[in-house]
Amino acid sequence: MADRKKRLIIRTLIILILVAAVGFTIYQIFNKKHVVEIGDTAPDFILTDVHGKKVHLKDFRGKAVVLNFWATWCDPCKREMPYINKVYEKTKNQKDVVILAVNIKESKFAVENFLNRYHIKFPVLMDKKGDVMDAYNIVPIPTTFFIDKDGKVVDKVTETMPSADYLQKKIEKIKP
Amino acid sequence: MSREIICECGHKNPEGTILCEACGKPLTDDQSSKELLNMRYEGSARRSQTYSRTPIDKIWNFFSSVKVGITLIILVLIAIAIGTIFPQDVYIPAGADPKTFYKEQYGVLGEIYKTLGFDHLYGSWWFVILLGLLGLSIIVASIDRFIPLHRALRNQKIVRHDRFMKKQRMYGVTETDDGAQIIDKARIALKERRYNIREDNGSLLAEKGRFSRWGPYVNHIGLIIVLTAGMLRFFPGMYTHEVLWLKEGETAKLPGTHGEYYLKNHKFILETYNQNNKQYEKSLKRAGTVAKNYQSNVTLYKTSDHHVLGAKPELHKVEDAGIRVNAPLEFNHYQVFQADYRLNEFNKMSFKLTNKKTKKSFGKLSVDLFNPKKEYDLGNGYRVKLIDYFPDFYFNDKGEPASKTDVPENPAFIFKMFTPDHPKGEVSFVAIKTNLEPLGKNDYKMTFAGVETKNVSGFVIKKDWTLWIFFVGMIIFLIGVGQGMYWNHRRMWLQRQGNTLVFAGHTNKNWFGLKKDIRFVVEKSGLSEPVDRLEQKSLEKEREIQA
Incomplete structure (x- = not known):
């Protein structure tokens, strides 16, 4: 009787160990690329904006942060720029909303030219080496993160935002 | 209550035993009626066939089956074979997007291939599961066979049951008055052939190369280590x-x-x-x-x-x-x-500001294609402003110049040239082999004056922390294969019943080698030569057909 019990325990253990090993491996496969997803804490970074001012993401704890990744050569990014600009104009005096756009690996010339041409006012950060892009594992651009007062990613949009209203509504959700 | 089978020799066998572990007496009816015994796993009770009460037992028994194991191996092989039809994603051209590459290159089949994860086969979740199941099958099947086999070989007695002897493939009877002397001579001959000899009451068991029976289990341990190493590659830091x-x-x-x-x-x-x-x-x-x-x-x-x-x-x-x-x-x-x-690769491009009529140059400027400056002062009232720059120039659907990416594959520039004669500036559009004047005729132009390139490594x-584990696994695997392949487990039984000497021999493989040993013993001892009953049977069959 004791024998049979021992056998059942050993069998159960072996099967469980194998299931755990395979399960953990698959978990690793799906988590290999640390894509920043909804619910994650947004990785902290320090970048300089076009004017050379340092911006530290952590300094915005307590505020709602919109983090947009873009490039001048990306047409879908270009389409949503006016919407972001419009919302920025509306919210720039609100103390609890911050809009940041991260330009991916481009020259100051390209970015400044772009900002002047499209009259863009919101702060643009220069991710010269693409470190922040890598950390967030941005695949399509534009990608926009909505980060709440605790630094958590509440929402993530990986396509062109359809309107200024759409963006405004998303911001309302993350406002402290 | 465990249902043990008590043999007439007194040995307690586990449920499901086919041949008594100690004396070898056939315990099931079908074995009793057969001419030759099935000696696989020494007729021990393969554990999968006995307990199946809980779901765990049912899973266990499923994976204990060699059929299941082979099916899994075949599935893995088919998956690997399909994985070679189109290239794996690490081998597609640099810069190609795997998302679109397979569809564009190979059509619908390519898309299916990609969707099912064949493009990164070893990292596909279902392939990992398949390997996991194979691992489980290897472990379960090995445990289920190793333990009973080990038990049976440990418990085997020197004197075997009559029927066990009679149903061995190599079997011979010698009638003699001089049994003791023949056994003595046989013992010497067997020792010469490096058999381990155990004796009991005048009967003799000679055994050689039992460790070769563990070969398959050793090589399975090696395989498990290899699978573990493969799994560890997915672990952080490994x-x-x-x-x-x-x-x-x-x-x-x-x-x-x-x-x-x-x-x-x-x-x-x-x-x-x-x-x-x-x-x-x-x-x-x-x-x-x-x-x-x-x-x-x-x-x-x-x-x-x-x-x-x-x-x-x-x-x-x-x-x-x-x-x-x-x-x-x-x-x-x-x-x-x-x-x-x-x-x-393009790094910098140089231009000269020249007067179109006189061909006179008023200075040279160099544009860094990765970080261009806005203004270039050439002195003496000549300066050039860079109005726009397109690293990878094309005309977009509105017919405007634009850039496809930020890589300077096909750079184009819009310059504004300020000269003493044109203080308001003239606009020039310059691209490779192109020099346009979009806003009317100019007196000056930007002439291409060379390019600075850089190499990219x-x-x-x-x-890789896992490589040595693969090595250890493969070495153990090879040891196991060698152990099972190059050595055989040979046994001979010699029993004395009055004036009759009963001889039987068995090997797990290489019967030719066993027969050579037997012939040696026969020659040295004067035993009657035993018969290979399997061979005899097939000869008889042939004769029947001919008759």
């Missing part, structure tokens, strides 16, 4: 394989080192054999240009400590190195390999 393209003069984070190391590429060198080389002249004439060396001269840096992402890290030089093919830079268990290169960064 395995790194990253690619880094680095232009001459640039410094970048080494991917896979968690921002701990940076690399600066000073220069990429491609050396070829001199065409006038005396030694190789002939072959060089035939082969054309032959590369002699691919090398990147680099400096390795370590960052001071954990720094915030994006911020400029403090770099401390570790060492200067020349990385050549197969001579990687090695540090802290990482290896950086020279893996690829691109030559002559392709590095592979590797770290």
